[in-house]
Amino acid sequence: MEAEPRRTPIRERFREQVRDDVKIIALEQLADGGAQAISLNAIAKELGVSGPALYRYFANRDELLNSLVVDAYGGLRDALARPVGAGERGTSVSARIRRLARAYRLWAREQPHRYELLFRPPLPGYDAHSTQISEAGRSLMGVVLGEIEGGSEASVNPLGSAEVLHARSTGAPNFRLAVRVWSRLHGFVSLELGGAFHAMSVDADALFDAEVDVLTDNGETRA
Amino acid sequence: MEAEPRRTPIRERFREQVRDDVKIIALEQLADGGAQAISLNAIAKELGVSGPALYRYFANRDELLNSLVVDAYGGLRDALARPVGAGERGTSVSARIRRLARAYRLWAREQPHRYELLFRPPLPGYDAHSTQISEAGRSLMGVVLGEIEGGSEASVNPLGSAEVLHARSTGAPNFRLAVRVWSRLHGFVSLELGGAFHAMSVDADALFDAEVDVLTDNGETRA
DNA sequence: TGTACATCAGTGAACGCGCGTTCACTGATGTAC
């Protein structure tokens, strides 16, 4: 941890603004060039500013990438948590998994680059195992687990990581189930994003429905 | 297609040798730097040769990447086809899918970088949709389909793509089943390679067995 | 409401790096008589 300069509020807000602007352009670059195409110099140019200017806002390129990944985790987590709002406490496990699966796929399709940013193996030269990132990952898993276990509290509670730790250490079957659900969703979604289904003229929607049915209909939810 | 120079056999063999050497080093670079780290100049240096020398063997960087991808497809296809040899004709669909799944995971674990090379979305600046590559992909799918449909012929026969086309156009349920099997395998394997299971202290072997059981035991093979 | 001062956003030049690729060339190697 560095010595954080105490910034005056008005300047702090400005700073956050610019950081956001940078991230937005970075996401555009990610979209049409992949993560490796994210370049501070190019972002600066797009922003109408000189290259070194950005070093006021990010210590270096890695910090930018890092914050993109953390943001993406947060985005996906929110997308999954949102459907289970107030008054949805009584829904069945099946219904919740169903909705979770749909939300998951939807988010990935809406933000394919961010999804890839999350689930590609760590980029070379970029240490993805930072504390922040693994925290974000555990938090996401907490939401999925929460959906499966039934309470909607976990969805709201950002302390998902604690639950994950608990479920893991007790070897709770629900935890393993959550991982399996995730594994299948990820398989489907990443093939879909890669264009595999399209290339093979497979009806992705129908296939997805079939997979979701299997996930919820035949007792697997009790495994 | 270019005007291929008629090369004398002895020189042709030498040429193939060097191409292989280049690929081997490229795979090493892939292993510890990702696909983007594959550099002709660096390969040349490693090979004790000047940079431009490699342009005798590959038209450019893309052609090298391309051939790596095609090779990887071939390698995976062979790994999947091999288990079903002579005298295995009578095995059940379940048993064959089981073996297929194990072979798939095994190959991916043995050659994680090549697996990633295959299934990452196309790299920026590199056109992965070349004719060769999609041919290779279809051929691979042909093997998977062959396993599921029962004949061992398809495993040996490189004309898998024709079968895929047929199954697809007739909407054969086996084809959709093959895609679903593939989707799940990919989900599991890519999470495993990404270290997700390890990070969550999940027993990957047990999880995999559970997934394979589901794949073969409860009537899904008849979907 | 006005002024003096400290803070800090942004500049431009510079560094060293490695990349893909081209070009005209030299020298070795296999081939044909």
Place this chain on the structure above:
DNA sequence: TGTACATCAGTGAACGCGCGTTCACTGATGTAC
């Protein structure tokens, strides 16, 4: 078996490029009296 020739593998210099990052600096902006 020996020699003359054509082929072609490999060289080294050069091109233009964009990257991340540092540095000493200027000028605007918000702040405190």
